[in-house]
Amino acid sequence: MGRASLKNQIEALIMPHKPRVLFLDDEESIRATLPLMLEAYGFTVTPTGTVPDALRLISTEKFDVLIADLNVGNAGDGFTVVSAMRRTQPDAVNFILTGYPAFETALEAIRQQVDDYLTKPTEIDTLVQTIQSKLKDKKPSHGIQPKRLTDIIEQNLDHIVQHWLIEVKKDQEISAIPLSDVERQNHVPNLLKQTLETARGNQPTPGDTDAAELHGVVRRKQGYSIPLLVREAKILLRSIADCVQRNLLAIQMSYLIPDMVKIWETVATELEVSVKAFAASTSDSHVGDDTLASASRVRKGPRASRS
Numbered sequence: 001m002g003r004a005s006l007k008n009q010i011e012a013l014i015m016p017h018k019p020r021v022l023f024l025d026d027e028e029s030i031r032a033t034l035p036l037m038l039e040a041y042g043f044t045v046t047p048t049g050t051v052p053d054a055l056r057l058i059s060t061e062k063f064d065v066l067i068a069d070l071n072v073g074n075a076g077d078g079f080t081v082v083s084a085m086r087r088t089q090p091d092a093v094n095f096i097l098t099g100y101p102a103f104e105t106a107l108e109a110i111r112q113q114v115d116d117y118l119t120k121p122t123e124i125d126t127l128v129q130t131i132q133s134k135l136k137d138k139k140p141s142h143g144i145q146p147k148r149l150t151d152i153i154e155q156n157l158d159h160i161v162q163h164w165l166i167e168v169k170k171d172q173e174i175s176a177i178p179l180s181d182v183e184r185q186n187h188v189p190n191l192l193k194q195t196l197e198t199a200r201g202n203q204p205t206p207g208d209t210d211a212a213e214l215h216g217v218v219r220r221k222q223g224y225s226i227p228l229l230v231r232e233a234k235i236l237l238r239s240i241a242d243c244v245q246r247n248l249l250a251i252q253m254s255y256l257i258p259d260m261v262k263i264w265e266t267v268a269t270e271l272e273v274s275v276k277a278f279a280a281s282t283s284d285s286h287v288g289d290d291t292l293a294s295a296s297r298v299r300k301g302p303r304a305s306r307s
Helices: 003-013 028-039 051-060 077-088 101-108 124-136 149-155 157-170 181-185 188-199 206-222 226-246 253-282 289-299
Strands: 020-024 044-048 065-069 093-098 116-119
Touching (some): 028 124, 077 253, 093 124, 116 124, 149 157, 149 188, 149 226, 157 181, 206 253, 226 253
Parallel strands (some): 020 065
16 A cells, blocks of 8 residues: 555644545446545445436435446436535536546536546556545635526537537448538528527527418429428438536526427427428429529628627
């Protein structure tokens, strides 16, 4: 045992209060060993292997520290537990544990929402020193102001569009249609903005309805089929879901489900309008110049004109 270990154990013996640690990890071997090592340093550890159990413990017991594995059952589940701890016990110190060092870059973006992150395997001396340091220098509050999902999406609109474009170009059938990135994505920001306004309870204007209709008309002229139109909308929903996952700690969780349902319903409604316009335009031999000019204006809105 090194000098650092001996020093930490001596400090643990004279520690006036044994910090309570909630440890979440779905690997049974880690749950069996790490708590014992932490307890040797003066911590009281409650291990658990599932998110529901962790959420139950957070709601019924008091903890000083949370150590949550990043992926428990599903990718990013650790964020859900950290978010619950933030709201229920804001003075607790929160750590994310990950076995994938390559993910550190992404974790760096959320460091202000998580006190620190640890990479598996972690030396026990390093872990103990990190916990003690964060407990000693603990800030009175984390200062996170959760936001509604509509606000989060609005703030990350550019990222959602870029994520959508990347995923669309991976689709062999959709990417086989020869379009530039500008032609393929220009309408998406306008449709997302329309979705957000509707999700916020604002009634759509005739111009909003025209945007969805013209989207269907333009996609027909570009060579899409109705199944591809539907598939493109599904990819957009996945891109929104990716935004939700990345910003989970910043979202006002009490409104997350109804906000998501509203956004999903709005995207489905817009898709229905686009499909109807697509089908109606198919019956015509060509589309009038005025309609195409209007469609072009929708595709070249303020955001697109700067690109």
